Amino acid sequence: MMSEADRLTIFDTTLRDGEQSPGASMTREEKVRIARALQRLRVDVIEAGFPAASQGDFESVQAVAETITDARVCGLARANEQDIDRAGAAIAPAPAGRIHTFIATSPVHMEKKLQLRPEEVIERAVAAVGRARHLCDDIEFSPEDAGRSDPDFLCRIIESAIDAGATTINIPDTVGYNLPAQFAGLIRSLRERIPNADRAVWSVHCHNDLGLAVANSLAAVREGARQIECTINGLGERAGNAALEEIVMAVRTRQDDLPCDTRIETREIVPTSKLVANITGFQVQPNKAIVGINAFAHESGIHQDGVLKHRETYEIMRAEDVGWGTNRMVLGKHSGRNAFRSRCDELGIRFETAAQLNEAFQRFKELADKKHEIFDEDLQAVATEAVAAMEEDQSVTLVAFRCCSETGETPVAELTLQIDGEERHNSAAGDGPVDAAFKAIDGLLNVQAELLLYSVNNITTGTDAQGEVTVRLERGGRVVNGQGSDTDIVIASANAYLNALNRLRTTGGRTHPQTDGV
Numbered sequence: 247m248m249s250e251a252d253r254l255t256i257f258d259t260t261l262r263d264g265e266q267s268p269g270a271s272m273t274r275e276e277k278v279r280i281a282r283a284l285q286r287l288r289v290d291v292i293e294a295g296f297p298a299a300s301q302g303d304f305e306s307v308q309a310v311a312e313t314i315t316d317a318r319v320c321g322l323a324r325a326n327e328q329d330i331d332r333a334g335a336a337i338a339p340a341p342a343g344r345i346h347t348f349i350a351t352s353p354v355h356m357e358k359k360l361q362l363r364p365e366e367v368i369e370r371a372v373a374a375v376g377r378a379r380h381l382c383d384d385i386e387f388s389p390e391d392a393g394r395s396d397p398d399f400l401c402r403i404i405e406s407a408i409d410a411g412a413t414t415i416n417i418p419d420t421v422g423y424n425l426p427a428q429f430a431g432l433i434r435s436l437r438e439r440i441p442n443a444d445r446a447v448w449s450v451h452c453h454n455d456l457g458l459a460v461a462n463s464l465a466a467v468r469e470g471a472r473q474i475e476c477t478i479n480g481l482g483e484r485a486g487n488a489a490l491e492e493i494v495m496a497v498r499t500r501q502d503d504l505p506c507d508t509r510i511e512t513r514e515i516v517p518t519s520k521l522v523a524n525i526t527g528f529q530v531q532p533n534k535a536i537v538g539i540n541a542f543a544h545e546s547g548i549h550q551d552g553v554l555k556h557r558e559t560y561e562i563m564r565a566e567d568v569g570w571g572t573n574r575m576v577l578g579k580h581s582g583r584n585a586f587r588s589r590c591d592e593l594g595i596r597f598e599t600a601a602q603l604n605e606a607f608q609r610f611k612e613l614a615d616k617k618h619e620i621f622d623e624d625l626q627a628v629a630t631e632a633v634a635a636m637e638e639d640q641s642v643t644l645v646a647f648r649c650c651s652e653t654g655e656t657p658v659a660e661l662t663l664q665i666d667g668e669e670r671h672n673s674a675a676g677d678g679p680v681d682a683a684f685k686a687i688d689g690l691l692n693v694q695a696e697l698l699l700y701s702v703n704n705i706t707t708g709t710d711a712q713g714e715v716t717v718r719l720e721r722g723g724r725v726v727n728g729q730g731s732d733t734d735i736v737i738a739s740a741n742a743y744l745n746a747l748n749r750l751r752t753t754g755g756r757t758h759p760q761t762d763g764v
């Protein structure tokens with residue numbers, strides 16, 4: 247059971263700082279949908295927007311406040327009366343609300359942006375917190391750009407803000423400048439030096455300009471910070487904020503080192519991530535921790551073999567625990583026999599002999615060299631052909647193939663066949679590359695069969711999909727089908743034709759459809 251001291255408050259600012267990502271603006275309805283998802287995720291605080299920014303954002307924060315019952319709803323305000331009053335009005339319908347007010351404390355911000363003396367900044371902070379406290383009993387104060395502020399000045403302004411009624415003190419590394427040890431040291435020294443520090447919850451808000459937002463946040467947790475401000479998918483101003491999913495899973499996974507936990511329902515992480523990506527149009531990179539499509543996918547044979555034998559060899563979390571259906575074995579050119587056989591087993595593809603498995607695996611590797619990803623349908627095709635090749639007499643095989651097809655010119659196919667152990671070469675022109683290929687084969691084999699059917703289907707989608715060709719031939723009342731598949735449909739066609747011809751050369755052909763009803 248988690249004690250209050252061990253409890254890490256998750257303050258989600260996807261709808262406020264996340265929305266400050268250029269291009270991520272959300273409508274009121276979209277904010278409410280995301281807020282509902284955040285409630286299912288069980289975040290503690292939802293910062294829903296900046297009510298003074300526009301009438302639309304005021305109404306969005308108000309709509310979230312009217313909707314959410316199981317999280318605190320927060321509105322951001324500058325340290326001035328108008329912003330604070332707007333924030334107070336927007337969050338008023340919430341069963342639990344918070345006003346978050348901030349003012350910059352770094353020398354560069356105070357002098358160049360606010361154009362205020364440090365004493366004036368303290369006065370504004372105190373006045374803002376005091377005014378907010380009349381509207382709401384839960385007040386958060388942030389000294390913006392704390393990461394580049396003078397610690398002595400921070401001590402003074404924070405002590406004053408707590409005296410004025412701030413219940414949460416949030417230390418932002420607004421421009422993502424701090425390094426983990428330095429940021430941890432800042433939190434430690436502020437908490438040690440400020441006499442009334444224990445009257446507030448300590449929070450951090452880290453940006454990712456140097457890719458350190460999560461590391462800095464976790465370093466602060468070890469120094470007693472008990473609220474982290476973060477966003478889904480790490481969305482946020484410039485390079486973004488600390489990613490909620492990474493923070494939550496780090497504390498959940500490293501309980502041995504991080505002395506706290508959250509109340510997050512982690513199985514809602516992936517659905518929430520997808521919703522935010524869809525609404526904002528900011529797609530998640532494939533290798534993003536936790537929520538990237540590859541976060542629980544394995545392609546290389548050694549890893550696949552390890553995971554199949556014991557998941558923990560290469561996984562520190564369970565895909566199911568963060569809302570993925572399961573981990574994924576992606577079959578590709580780095581995959582090994584064990585993963586290949588395991589997926590074939592799952593698909594119900596059985597190999598009678600080790601030689602069949604080897605033949606299918608060999609063909610699979612050849613295909614994987616040509617194709618980015620191998621789908622289940624590709625495996626089916628590879629396995630079927632491999633088994634057929636092993637079981638049937640393949641006295642004629644395609645050794646090499648080349649085809650020239652140009653606008654305004656007649657296509658010409660050149661090929662080498664191995665016929666009963668001997669290599670033979672031929673070329674022929676045709677009405678298309680497939681026709682040319684079939685004519686080049688006919689020239690070597692003296693084929694006297696009628697082509698009853700030629701069909702080509704793509705096995706999967708994408709321009710690198712395999713084409714699956716079926717050829718039906720008839721000779722002397724006997725009908726045979728041949729199949730071939732390849733990412734090159736002309737080669738697939740030549741193989742399908744040869745497959746049918748091999749069957750005609752043996753006794754395997756069926757009698758004519760007109761006589762046996764096929």
Ligand SMILES: CC(=O)SCCNC(=O)CCNC(=O)[C@H](O)C(C)(C)COP(=O)(O)OP(=O)(O)OC[C@H]1O[C@@H](n2cnc3c(N)ncnc32)[C@H](O)[C@@H]1OP(=O)(O)O
Pocket residue numbers: 263266296298299300323324325326348349350359360361390420483
């Ligand atoms: C680190 C952060 O994420 S901070 C939050 C960033 N979010 C936003 O800015 C929300 C969207 N912003 C807006 O819609 C607008 O900027 C508004 C409505 C807030 C203000 O608009 P305007 O009144 O036109 O002011 P403008 O944006 O041009 O300039 C900001 C003003 O606020 C002042 N200001 C900035 N921060 C603060 C603060 N924390 N407290 C008090 N005043 C502040 C600036 O000094 C400047 O004052 P000036 O007009 O006297 O020079």
Ligand SMILES: CC(C)C(=O)C(=O)O
Pocket residue numbers: 263322348388390391416418419420421451453
């Ligand atoms: C408003 C504050 C907390 C902020 O977003 C920042 O400093 O980055």
Ligand SMILES: [Mg+2]
Pocket residue numbers: 263418420451453483
């Ligand atoms: Mg920020």
